[in-house]
Amino acid sequence: MTTRPNILFIFSDQQNWQAVGFEDPTFQSPNMDRIASEGIIFTESFCTTPQCSPSRSSMMTGLYPSKTGVMGNIGQAGGPPLKHPTIGLALQKAGYRTAYYGKWHLGKDAIGTAGWDDNFGVIGPETNNDNEVTRRAQQFLENNKNSDQPFALFLSYTNPHDIYHFNKEKNLRPTKKISLPATWYNKDFSKVPDIQKQFMREDQGKVIVDLEAPAWERYREIYREKVKLYDDELGKVYHCLQSIGKDDSTLVLLTSDHGDMDTHHRLIYKGPFMYDQMMRVPLVIKLPKYYQNSNSSKTINFPTVNVDLVPTLADFSGIIIPSLDGLSLKPLLIGEGGCPKREFIIGEYYSKQNWVNPIRMIRNHKFKLNLYYGNRIELYDIEADALETNNCANDEKYKKDIAELTSKLESWMKQRNDPFFSQTPTTRDGKTLLQ
Numbered sequence: 001m002t003t004r005p006n007i008l009f010i011f012s013d014q015q016n017w018q019a020v021g022f023e024d025p026t027f028q029s030p031n032m033d034r035i036a037s038e039g040i041i042f043t044e045s046f047c048t049t050p051q052c053s054p055s056r057s058s059m060m061t062g063l064y065p066s067k068t069g070v071m072g073n074i075g076q077a078g079g080p081p082l083k084h085p086t087i088g089l090a091l092q093k094a095g096y097r098t099a100y101y102g103k104w105h106l107g108k109d110a111i112g113t114a115g116w117d118d119n120f121g122v123i124g125p126e127t128n129n130d131n132e133v134t135r136r137a138q139q140f141l142e143n144n145k146n147s148d149q150p151f152a153l154f155l156s157y158t159n160p161h162d163i164y165h166f167n168k169e170k171n172l173r174p175t176k177k178i179s180l181p182a183t184w185y186n187k188d189f190s191k192v193p194d195i196q197k198q199f200m201r202e203d204q205g206k207v208i209v210d211l212e213a214p215a216w217e218r219y220r221e222i223y224r225e226k227v228k229l230y231d232d233e234l235g236k237v238y239h240c241l242q243s244i245g246k247d248d249s250t251l252v253l254l255t256s257d258h259g260d261m262d263t264h265h266r267l268i269y270k271g272p273f274m275y276d277q278m279m280r281v282p283l284v285i286k287l288p289k290y291y292q293n294s295n296s297s298k299t300i301n302f303p304t305v306n307v308d309l310v311p312t313l314a315d316f317s318g319i320i321i322p323s324l325d326g327l328s329l330k331p332l333l334i335g336e337g338g339c340p341k342r343e344f345i346i347g348e349y350y351s352k353q354n355w356v357n358p359i360r361m362i363r364n365h366k367f368k369l370n371l372y373y374g375n376r377i378e379l380y381d382i383e384a385d386a387l388e389t390n391n392c393a394n395d396e397k398y399k400k401d402i403a404e405l406t407s408k409l410e411s412w413m414k415q416r417n418d419p420f421f422s423q424t425p426t427t428r429d430g431k432t433l434l435q
Contacts, residue, residue, distance in 0.1 A: 016259030081107020
């Protein structure tokens with residue numbers, strides 16, 4: 001198959017993998033659910049890091065943040081502008097008409113922003129106007145209705161990131177009953193790194209930390225409202241794609257840059273922790289019609305990372321991009337060629353604003369180990385404890401497992417010149433913290 005598909009790449013901001021109706025019926029996402037029913041759901045999909053800018057740098061380049069240089073949010077600690085070519089430039093050079101509309105959050109370096117025939121938010125001022133993103137997307141699709149040139153349209157929506165408006169909320173009682181998760185009730189902050197409690201007591205968590213259950217239920221309600229707003233915009237764009245008759249020739253990819261704690265583990269927003277609510281994101285891919293009989297499976301449980309998105313798009317588009325950290329998912333999607341292999345996945349964390357707290361995560365089918373700067377360890381036996389409630393770091397029976405996982409993680413970092421061990425944690429205001 002040599003036909004190059006159109007590409008419609010849509011992603012939200014701060015949507016964890018459960019924040020969709022097909023995973024959790026307390027969420028209303030009929031449009032994403034519909035596309036998922038027509039496409040393929042990746043059930044084990046992860047981001048490289050639970051922060052906007054560095055994760056986006058991975059999504060656009062196929063490289064980990066420690067390689068892109070964007071380790072923190074732009075303008076904050078570890079957040080210089082992206083200075084690496086993106087998939088947009090590769091697609092443009094390959095003959096695609098490219099467009100990117102929406103939140104960029106990767107700085108304004110000429111190399112990092114190159115590759116878009118049309119843009120809203122990339123080169124000029126940043127935007128969080130989701131309605132305008134949709135309007136421009138619809139116009140772009142209409143303009144390309146009769147063109148034989150393949151297009152690559154990237155749409156970056158702000159919601160459900162506007163959950164941060166919770167700090168201005170006056171009504172702290174829910175209007176409907178949305179139960180709190182089990183991990184909200186049994187959270188013991190003394191058994192996890194102190195930084196989690198610090199985030200809740202001193203940082204963004206303090207808006208809710210001492211409030212009673214109804215306020216936390218209201219948080220969950222607002223988060224679901226924000227997801228629904230995003231899904232509404234998604235639906236308008238997908239309807240337009242269908243109305244111009246391009247849905248059968250377009251590869252549609254839906255994902256998010258990172259998750260939100262959604263009150264799990266008695267935490268909110270995002271911060272210096274590596275729970276699945278932070279690291280796991282939705283990933284749905286709907287193939288063009290001429291591929292859809294290739295793979296009858298509606299779900300794939302292969303562990304993916306968002307560095308896989310660039311090599312996947314390149315593979316479908318006939319583009320060769322050397323030296324990527326990710327793997328092409330095309331063989332899994334179409335059921336042809338050698339299937340990719342991955343023994344474990346790696347997650348990175350550097351900072352939140354100017355508060356630097358380096359963390360590395362290694363996760364396989366059985367364990368998740370989080371290594372904090374200073375050799376502090378957090379270990380979860382996710383095979384037995386999928387909710388990550390029991391930190392086994394000090395349990396003697398896991399001593400060998402910790403050693404093996406740590407060795408693999410350190411080897412991975414060494415091979416890639418990961419600067420983890422040379423990074424220095426700070427106080428919340430950015431002052432060097434002595435170890």
